[in-house]
Amino acid sequence: MKIRQITGARCTLCGHVTEATPDITVCPECGGILDIEYDYDYIRSKLTKYELMDRTESTMWRYMEFLPVEGIGRTPRLRVGNSPLYSAGRLAEAIGLTGPMWIKDDGQNPTASLKDRASAMAVVKAEEAGKHIIACSSTGNAASSLAGNAAAAGMRTFIFVPSRAPKGKVAQLQMFGAKVILVDGSYEDTFRLSAEAIDHFGWYNRNAAINPYLMEGKKTVSLEIAEQLHFKVPDYVAVSVGDGCTIAGVWKGFKDLYAAGFISRLPRLISVQASGCCPINAAAYIHTMDWKPQEENTLADSIAVGVPRNPVKALKAIEESEGVIVNVSDEEILAAMRLLGRTQGIFAEPAGATGTAGLKKALEEGLIEKSASVVSIVTGNGLKDVANAIKATGEPVLLPPDMGKLLEALSKH
Ligand SMILES: *Cc1c(COP(=O)(O)O)cnc(C)c1O
Numbered sequence: 394m395k396i397r398q399i400t401g402a403r404c405t406l407c408g409h410v411t412e413a414t415p416d417i418t419v420c421p422e423c424g425g426i427l428d429i430e431y432d433y434d435y436i437r438s439k440l441t442k443y444e445l446m447d448r449t450e451s452t453m454w455r456y457m458e459f460l461p462v463e464g465i466g467r468t469p470r471l472r473v474g475n476s477p478l479y480s481a482g483r484l485a486e487a488i489g490l491t492g493p494m495w496i497k498d499d500g501q502n503p504t505a506s507l508k509d510r511a512s513a514m515a516v517v518k519a520e521e522a523g524k525h526i527i528a529c530s531s532t533g534n535a536a537s538s539l540a541g542n543a544a545a546a547g548m549r550t551f552i553f554v555p556s557r558a559p560k561g562k563v564a565q566l567q568m569f570g571a572k573v574i575l576v577d578g579s580y581e582d583t584f585r586l587s588a589e590a591i592d593h594f595g596w597y598n599r600n601a602a603i604n605p606y607l608m609e610g611k612k613t614v615s616l617e618i619a620e621q622l623h624f625k626v627p628d629y630v631a632v633s634v635g636d637g638c639t640i641a642g643v644w645k646g647f648k649d650l651y652a653a654g655f656i657s658r659l660p661r662l663i664s665v666q667a668s669g670c671c672p673i674n675a676a677a678y679i680h681t682m683d684w685k686p687q688e689e690n691t692l693a694d695s696i697a698v699g700v701p702r703n704p705v706k707a708l709k710a711i712e713e714s715e716g717v718i719v720n721v722s723d724e725e726i727l728a729a730m731r732l733l734g735r736t737q738g739i740f741a742e743p744a745g746a747t748g749t750a751g752l753k754k755a756l757e758e759g760l761i762e763k764s765a766s767v768v769s770i771v772t773g774n775g776l777k778d779v780a781n782a783i784k785a786t787g788e789p790v791l792l793p794p795d796m797g798k799l800l801e802a803l804s805k806h
């Protein structure tokens with residue numbers, strides 16, 4: 394099937410262009426990560442932003458002309474995308490931002506993370522490729538979102554996750570009927586085992602970066618942000634970074650809109666990693682593509698990625714956007730979780746709050762102006778990782794059913 398708006402898949406390392414078949418993975422010439430390319434004149438001729446705003450389809454598929462698909466059929470699907478963009482005045486005030494701030498709460502997706510955008514795309518491309526089994530390795534959310542989106546389409550999944558994955562995410566996998574392989578090792582070990590198995594069994598590959606369509610799904614978060622802001626682009630977009638696919642997708646979404654003439658400028662990205670695991674930021678900081686592996690020392694499991702799978706696209710996105718680079722400690726991540734909860738009523742998992750932690754720190758360190766307009770993306774919901782939520786808040790008081798004891802306890806506050 395030829396998809397009219399796509400011109401091909403270009404290698405991010407050697408520039409070689411291949412045909413964008415549904416099951417392409419890496420560059421056949423050099424093994425580099427591929428990037429799907431579009432015919433923006435064609436997109437412009439098919440869709441204006443006014444036509445887009447009139448659409449009734451509210452999921453990520455409303456941006457069909459910007460996506461590598463021809464139609465998604467009539468199978469019932471989960472409602473992926475269309476997550477709320479909340480004005481976040483109280484949070485802005487708490488962190489000393491005088492300009493407008495918004496939270497894009499992508500924890501509101503069906504399986505509760507931004508990864509649903511990529512997994513919904515993976516399922517459609519697997520169907521196009523005629524495959525019935527999809528596999529991936531993941532720090533957790535790519536897995537649970539794949540399992541959920543595949544279940545909704547009647548497909549089977551094989552999932553490899555490191556044994557450190559929080560219980561909530563593993564429970565999701567089990568509930569969605571995935572075949573779960575918990576790997577007693579790091580994310581890197583997990584990834585290697587899954588790659589071998591995928592090769593061996595010929596499953597459809599939903600591994601981060603290896604499958605170039607995933608980022609095309611993820612970029613819909615930016616298409617939505619822009620549309621929700623009536624195509625007025627914020628000065629900054631803050632996002633947490635692990636493998637690098639999310640930040641690269643965020644950037645591509647804005648670049649696509651810019652190339653199609655829907656927006657007139659681009660935002661700067663705030664790339665946030667955990668100080669205990671920040672290989673992409675470490676390389677970005679010295680403007681090199683030559684990143685070095687790191688240990689995975691952070692409680693933010695979704696971004697504990699010592700060997701990132703998409704460093705080139707992520708580093709290019711940071712460089713091109715004149716990105717701001719911030720690393721945050723686990724304590725700063727836990728503090729941002731409390732802030733999101735207490736000022737805005739938003740419950741984020743650690744990696745979900747990391748973008749906001751980075752925004753706060755960027756303000757404190759004078760890396761961005763206090764009057765800037767900022768969108769911070771919350772990438773995952775806190776119910777996935779209750780243990781770290783309780784770590785952030787502490788346990789509540791426990792009392793016998795006795796009024797005297799209640800008064801005593803309350804007087805201490
Ligand atoms: C995957 C994930 C990220 C980071 O995305 P990458 O593509 O790995 O950089 C951030 N937050 C959450 C909640 C995630 O699941």
Ligand SMILES: [Zn+2]
Pocket residue numbers: 404405406407408409420421422423424425
């Ligand atoms: Zn190549």
